Amino acid sequence: MQELSPTARTRIRRMPHRAVYDRATLHAILDEGIVCHMGFVVGEQPYVIPTAYAREGETLYLHGSSASRSLKTLGSGLTVCVTVTLIDGLVLSRAIFTHSIDYRSVVVLGTAAPVLDPAEKLRVLHALSEQLVPGRWKDVRPPNPKELKATLVLAMPLKEVSVKVRNGPPIDEDEDLDSSAWAGELPMRTEYLDPIDDPRLSPGITAPDYVINYRRPGSKPAEPMVGTNNGSSQSE
Amino acid sequence: MQELSPTARTRIRRMPHRAVYDRATLHAILDEGIVCHMGFVVGEQPYVIPTAYAREGETLYLHGSSASRSLKTLGSGLTVCVTVTLIDGLVLSRAIFTHSIDYRSVVVLGTAAPVLDPAEKLRVLHALSEQLVPGRWKDVRPPNPKELKATLVLAMPLKEVSVKVRNGPPIDEDEDLDSSAWAGELPMRTEYLDPIDDPRLSPGITAPDYVINYRRPGSKPAEPMVGTNNGSSQSE
Numbered sequence: 001m002q003e004l005s006p007t008a009r010t011r012i013r014r015m016p017h018r019a020v021y022d023r024a025t026l027h028a029i030l031d032e033g034i035v036c037h038m039g040f041v042v043g044e045q046p047y048v049i050p051t052a053y054a055r056e057g058e059t060l061y062l063h064g065s066s067a068s069r070s071l072k073t074l075g076s077g078l079t080v081c082v083t084v085t086l087i088d089g090l091v092l093s094r095a096i097f098t099h100s101i102d103y104r105s106v107v108v109l110g111t112a113a114p115v116l117d118p119a120e121k122l123r124v125l126h127a128l129s130e131q132l133v134p135g136r137w138k139d140v141r142p143p144n145p146k147e148l149k150a151t152l153v154l155a156m157p158l159k160e161v162s163v164k165v166r167n168g169p170p171i172d173e174d175e176d177l178d179s180s181a182w183a184g185e186l187p188m189r190t191e192y193l194d195p196i197d198d199p200r201l202s203p204g205i206t207a208p209d210y211v212i213n214y215r216r217p218g219s220k221p222a223e224p225m226v227g228t229n230n231g232s233s234q235s236e
Numbered sequence: 237m238q239e240l241s242p243t244a245r246t247r248i249r250r251m252p253h254r255a256v257y258d259r260a261t262l263h264a265i266l267d268e269g270i271v272c273h274m275g276f277v278v279g280e281q282p283y284v285i286p287t288a289y290a291r292e293g294e295t296l297y298l299h300g301s302s303a304s305r306s307l308k309t310l311g312s313g314l315t316v317c318v319t320v321t322l323i324d325g326l327v328l329s330r331a332i333f334t335h336s337i338d339y340r341s342v343v344v345l346g347t348a349a350p351v352l353d354p355a356e357k358l359r360v361l362h363a364l365s366e367q368l369v370p371g372r373w374k375d376v377r378p379p380n381p382k383e384l385k386a387t388l389v390l391a392m393p394l395k396e397v398s399v400k401v402r403n404g405p406p407i408d409e410d411e412d413l414d415s416s417a418w419a420g421e422l423p424m425r426t427e428y429l430d431p432i433d434d435p436r437l438s439p440g441i442t443a444p445d446y447v448i449n450y451r452r453p454g455s456k457p458a459e460p461m462v463g464t465n466n467g468s469s470q471s472e
Contacts, residue, residue, distance in 0.1 A: 009281070034323055035337065037273035039284035045245070046282045048275035048319040050341055083284040087270055087426075092447065093434075094376055096365055097383040101271065105286055129332055139417040140330050147333040169434045181375045182443050183434040186450055190323075191427035198329075198405045198419040207418050211328065214422055 009109060010162040020163040029104045029163065030055040032218045033084040034132065038062060038112075040080045053082070054124070054131035055158070060108060061115070061124050062154040077113040080156065089187040093170030094179035100166060102185060107162045112154040118145070124153050135210035190216065245345060246398040256399040259294075265340045265399065266291040268454045269320040270368065274298060274348075276316045289318070290360075290367035291394070296344060297351070297360050298390040313349040316392065325423040329406030330415035336402060338421060343398045348390040354381070360389050371446035426452065 020026075035050045052063040060082060088102035115121050122143065129137045143151065170183050192214050195207040256262075271286045288299040296318060324338035351357050358379065365373045379387065406419050428450050431443040 035321060035339070037275075037284050037319055037321070039273075039275035039282035039317070041277050041280065041282050044277065045315055045345060046275035046277050046317045047345075048273050048284050048317045048343065050319065050321040050339065052337065079281055081275070081282045081284045083273055083286065085271060085273070085286040089429075090369060090450075092369065092372065095379075095383075096361065096373065096376055097379050097387070099365070099369075099372070099376075101288065103271070103286065107284065109281060109283075125332065129335070133326060133328065133335075136328065136335070137332065140332055140335075140415065141412055143331075143333050147331075151333070169432070169436070172434075172436070176377055177436060178438075179376065180441065182431075182441050182447065183437055184443065184447075185432045185434075186447055187429040187432065188426050189429065190424050193325075193423040193425065195418075196405075196421045196423065198408075198421075200405070200408070200413060201419055202414075205416065205418050207420065211418065211420075211422055214326075 010160050018164045018166055020165050025165065026106060026158065026161060026163050027055060028218050029086060029106045030084055032086055032216045036082045036084045038080055038082050040078050052128065052132060054128040056127050058158045060156050060158055061128060062112060063128050064152045077111050080110065080112045082108045082156065087188060088167060089185050091170050091185050092183055094172045094176040094181050094183050098170060098172055102167045104165045108156065108158060109160040110156045112156040115153040115155050118148055121148060121153050125151065133210060139208065246396050254400045254402055256401050261401065262342060262394065262397060262399050263291060264454050265322060265342045266320055268322060268452045272318045272320045274316055274318050276314050288364060288368060290364040292363050294394045296392050296394055297364060298348060299364050300388045313347050316346065316348045318344045318392065323424060324403060325421050327406050327421050328419055330408045330412040330417050330419050334406060334408055338403045340401045344392065344394060345396040346392045348392040351389040351391050354384055357384060357389050361387065369446060375444065
């Protein structure tokens with residue numbers, strides 16, 4: 001399996017046992033997420049905005065509107081940090097300090113550059129659509145030239161990347177084990193409710209299978225992940 | 237109801253109809269979230285890291301470890317952006333361009349400064365614990381002086397804030413309404429699974445009610461929110 005090669009900036013110094021260095025885990029986290037948090041700097045002020053994204057191979061694509069002030073700033077190819085975090089549960093231990101959160105996160109550093117070629121942009125939008133709702137693109141009207149122009153797509157390579165995973169039971173100090181408190185994990189996942197019809201929906205049109213059975217890839221209840229380490233005696 | 241006063245940096249220029257300017261909505265979003273994404277700058281590189289937080293009145297507290305390189309940098313009182321995003325569902329319309337995501341987000345700009353006084357830090361950790369798992373603190377061992385020292389708590393005022401909400405049905409162009417495609421919303425929420433006992437749990441100890449019936453405040457299926465606007469004809 002191909003491994004990530006951490007740089008000085010992405011090598012995980014804090015809780016290095018939580019660092020994960022294989023691309024399969026990186027890809028799985030990115031493919032399961034729905035929005036990323038993109039950080040960029042204007043003047044000396046950092047901004048962090050949520051936005052849709054897609055992964056294709058070793059490239060991350062970010063989606064926004066050309067009218068957006070924040071993404072406009074990025075359009076020239078600015079330095080960004082893109083973070084995707086999946087929360088898998090709460091970890092309740094016998095001391096406040098050792099409480100934790102089960103999570104999987106990816107941090108990508110690099111330069112985001114706009115995709116300008118209309119054909120390439122259309123191809124990427126298709127990939128974005130398929131990542132978010134597989135099967136949807138073919139059912140609806142594709143972007144027209146005006147809409148395509150109003151959409152900003154940014155690309156950044158998955159080069160300088162760090163991946164962290166925390167899962168497994170709480171790690172208490174031995175001297176806390178005689179506590180009378182319950183300890184364990186409370187797993188969480190995303191639940192999809194029944195689709196809500198658009199009030200303007202024409203009679204006789206029903207939600208397709210890809211909506212009724214919608215599920216993010218890899219989203220399962222709190223299964224141990226391959227290549228990760230369990231727990232920690234720290235509180236973060 | 238007290239209103240937020242947007243500054244030049246937090247006034248929402250893009251999709252201003254999605255801006256929400258009441259503190260009750262701001263508080264509700266912050267109180268429902270579990271992690272925030274905190275952005276800060278080192279050199280010219282932005283970093284975005286997920287971390288636990290709590291709101292108390294008009295102050296946001298961020299939680300981390302004193303050993304963390306990233307939070308150490310912040311300790312001197314650096315400029316940050318803290319973003320909390322709740323994803324409420326997918327919005328499927330009749331054209332790719334008008335697809336959207338139902339979400340609620342808060343962006344806070346400002347300076348995060350460390351809470352140094354041990355008594356105040358302990359008080360804030362209690363608030364953080366109660367925000368994450370109400371009722372837990374009294375059941376477990378509180379932080380000892382060493383643990384308290386190893387925990388970093390940052391405080392920032394909820395002064396320069398923007399709140400955005402998107403909910404409601406898809407907004408299609410009239411000319412797309414004769415599409416044969418289904419349109420509507422797919423609501424999502426966080427589901428809590430059965431607690432998993434710590435393998436080292438002593439026999440006879442069972443999960444308390446606050447774990448079994450755990451739920452974030454305000455987390456309900458896709459209810460319309462007070463003071464918000466519906467939909468948009470844009471794709472973001």
